Amino acid sequence: MEIMKVIDDLVCTRSVRQLEGISLRVMEDQKGKLWCASDPVGVGQGKWVVTTSGSAARWAMPSFSSTTDLTIVGIIDDWEKQKKEIDG
Amino acid sequence: MEIMKVIDDLVCTRSVRQLEGISLRVMEDQKGKLWCASDPVGVGQGKWVVTTSGSAARWAMPSFSSTTDLTIVGIIDDWEKQKKEIDG
Amino acid sequence: MEIMKVIDDLVCTRSVRQLEGISLRVMEDQKGKLWCASDPVGVGQGKWVVTTSGSAARWAMPSFSSTTDLTIVGIIDDWEKQKKEIDG
Amino acid sequence: MEIMKVIDDLVCTRSVRQLEGISLRVMEDQKGKLWCASDPVGVGQGKWVVTTSGSAARWAMPSFSSTTDLTIVGIIDDWEKQKKEIDG
Amino acid sequence: MEIMKVIDDLVCTRSVRQLEGISLRVMEDQKGKLWCASDPVGVGQGKWVVTTSGSAARWAMPSFSSTTDLTIVGIIDDWEKQKKEIDG
Numbered sequence: 316m317e318i319m320k321v322i323d324d325l326v327c328t329r330s331v332r333q334l335e336g337i338s339l340r341v342m343e344d345q346k347g348k349l350w351c352a353s354d355p356v357g358v359g360q361g362k363w364v365v366t367t368s369g370s371a372a373r374w375a376m377p378s379f380s381s382t383t384d385l386t387i388v389g390i391i392d393d394w395e396k397q398k399k400e401i402d403g
Numbered sequence: 404m405e406i407m408k409v410i411d412d413l414v415c416t417r418s419v420r421q422l423e424g425i426s427l428r429v430m431e432d433q434k435g436k437l438w439c440a441s442d443p444v445g446v447g448q449g450k451w452v453v454t455t456s457g458s459a460a461r462w463a464m465p466s467f468s469s470t471t472d473l474t475i476v477g478i479i480d481d482w483e484k485q486k487k488e489i490d491g
Numbered sequence: 492m493e494i495m496k497v498i499d500d501l502v503c504t505r506s507v508r509q510l511e512g513i514s515l516r517v518m519e520d521q522k523g524k525l526w527c528a529s530d531p532v533g534v535g536q537g538k539w540v541v542t543t544s545g546s547a548a549r550w551a552m553p554s555f556s557s558t559t560d561l562t563i564v565g566i567i568d569d570w571e572k573q574k575k576e577i578d579g
Numbered sequence: 580m581e582i583m584k585v586i587d588d589l590v591c592t593r594s595v596r597q598l599e600g601i602s603l604r605v606m607e608d609q610k611g612k613l614w615c616a617s618d619p620v621g622v623g624q625g626k627w628v629v630t631t632s633g634s635a636a637r638w639a640m641p642s643f644s645s646t647t648d649l650t651i652v653g654i655i656d657d658w659e660k661q662k663k664e665i666d667g
Numbered sequence: 668m669e670i671m672k673v674i675d676d677l678v679c680t681r682s683v684r685q686l687e688g689i690s691l692r693v694m695e696d697q698k699g700k701l702w703c704a705s706d707p708v709g710v711g712q713g714k715w716v717v718t719t720s721g722s723a724a725r726w727a728m729p730s731f732s733s734t735t736d737l738t739i740v741g742i743i744d745d746w747e748k749q750k751k752e753i754d755g
Contacts, residue, residue: 316603316615316649322489327453327477331443331463334476339404339453341489345613349433349489351404351453355595365591365603365615367648369457369633375595375646382463382476384455385404388598388646389591401586401605401613410577415541415565419531419551422564427492427541429577437521437577439492439541457545470551470564472543473492498753503717503741507707507727510740515668515717517753525697525753527668527717545721558727558740560719561668580691580703580737609701619683629679629691629703631736633721639683639734652686652734653679665674665693665701 316365318394319344321358321387325351333382340387342366353383356390363394404453406482407432409446409475413439421470428475430454441471444478451482492541494570495520497534497563501527509558516563518542529559532566539570580629582658583608585622585651589615597646604651606630617647620654627658668717670746671696673710673739677703685734692739694718705735708742715746 325339340358342350352366355376364387366372372386373379391397413427428446430438440454443464452475454460460474461467479485501515516534518526528542531552540563542548548562549555567573589603604622606614616630619640628651630636636650637643655661677691692710694702704718707728716739718724724738725731743749 316617316647318605318613318615323485325453325479325485326481328480329444330453330477331474333463334453339477341406341485349406349486351406353404356593365589365594365598367646369648370459371634371637371646371648373459373462374637374644375597380462382455382459382474383404384457384459386595386646389594389603391589392592393590397587397589397605398613411573413541413567413573414569416568417532418541418565419562421551422541427565429494429573437494437574439494441492458547461547461550468550470543470547470562471492472545472547499749501717501743501749502745504744505708506717506741507738509727510717515741517670517749525670525750527670529668546723549723549726556726558719558723558738559668560721560723580705580735582693582701582703620681629677629682629686631734633736635722635725635734635736638725638732639685650683650734653682653691655677656680657678661675661693662701 316367317344319364319366321360321362321364323360331382333380337381350385352385352387354387356387358387358390363391365389404455405432407452407454409448409450409452411448421468425469438473440473440475442475444475446475446478451479453477492543493520495540495542497536497538497540499536509556513557526561528561528563530563532563534563534566539567541565580631581608583628583630585624585626585628595646597644601645614649616649616651618651620651622651622654627655629653668719669696671716671718673712673714673716675712685732689733702737704737704739706739708739710739710742715743717741
């Protein structure tokens with residue numbers, strides 16, 4: 316799993332039906348690259364979260380039929396503080 | 404999922420039968436690398452889209468038997484504007 | 492899917508039984524990195540092709556029991572010309 | 580599988596139910612990038628371990644329903660010594 | 668599939684039960700990065716091999732229940748010579 320930051324919402328004007336009604340977020344990984352994740356948890360902008368990828372991303376959704384490959388699975392409250400301690 | 408741009412169509416003169424009749428697009432990711440994606444949505448050149456990878460790419464196709472590993476799952480209308488706001 | 496070039500054949504002197512009798516090719520991706528792909532299409536050296544990865548690579552083979560994770564799924568006749576037009 | 584180092588515990592204040600009760604660790608790969616892994620073995624900080632990714636990460640957990648994509652599967656006691664010998 | 672070199676054996680002092688009794692090897696990819704692969708073929712140090720990843724890595728093992736994501740599937744006898752010819 317990766318540690319990413321929620322940057323913004325993402326709105327698709329048209330999508331495959333398996334993504335309809337699913338909350339999408341713009342995510343930033345630790346190198347600053349942007350991704351799109353499905354969010355079954357309901358996370359606000361600026362929060363640090365744990366994401367899972369691959370088929371696990373579908374298992375983490377309420378319905379396995381969603382066609383995501385990246386899903387937010389947990390919120391980390393104190394990541395910036397913890398990261399500073401890790402970096403020493 | 405990744406945020407990519409549709410660059411062009413891609414035509415295979417010969418393919419495995421599981422890709423016959425499927426629309427393929429040349430895609431560019433955020434670092435400028437080119438990819439090939441299957442397109443069940445029908446997206447024109449120059450559009451920004453969300454793509455899904457792995458087994459989810461097959462689930463996003465009308466038939467699961469297609470052998471794609473990258474599928475366009477949604478169109479983002481205002482990505483360039485949104486990206487500018489994110490980059491601040 | 493990725494756009495790669497067929498460089499050479501690859502011969503394994505010993506392999507797991509699930510790869511016996513399968514044509515293997517040395518592939519080069521767009522960054523010059525070499526890979527090994529299974530080839531159910533029958534492609535000559537120097538050709539540009541589309542490859543699929545992950546479990547889709549097995550679905551693209553005549554037998555799903557082959558243990559490949561990268562399979563040639565289509566031949567692109569005019570990629571070098573098309574790439575020049577894309578690069579402008 | 581990758582060879583990674585256990586850096587710290589990771590606590591999620593909220594998570595999807597499929598991760599509840601699962602021990603999470605902050606991991607560092609050989610390039611210094613941080614990851615989050617599920618730990619069914621019970622490994623202390625500073626230990627070098629082997630991790631598996633993708634669907635294998637779920638198979639390595641007591642319950643396949645956990646939505647991890649990275650799991651600790653073994654402890655290496657003498658990695659730093661062995662790595663020195665490899666680097667010559 | 669990737670072309671990698673067998674560098675050394677890898678011994679885990681403790682592991683999940685799905686890896687018990689499985690031969691593990693330290694591998695080096697073409698960029699010098701180290702990996703851990705399961706070896707159902709029985710390959711000596713210094714040999715060049717083909718590896719498969721993802722769920723195919725489990726299919727290549729005698730038992731699908733092993734939790735590997737990287738498995739040696741074939742031995743290449745003349746890779747260094749062939750590589751020189753490719754590099755021209």
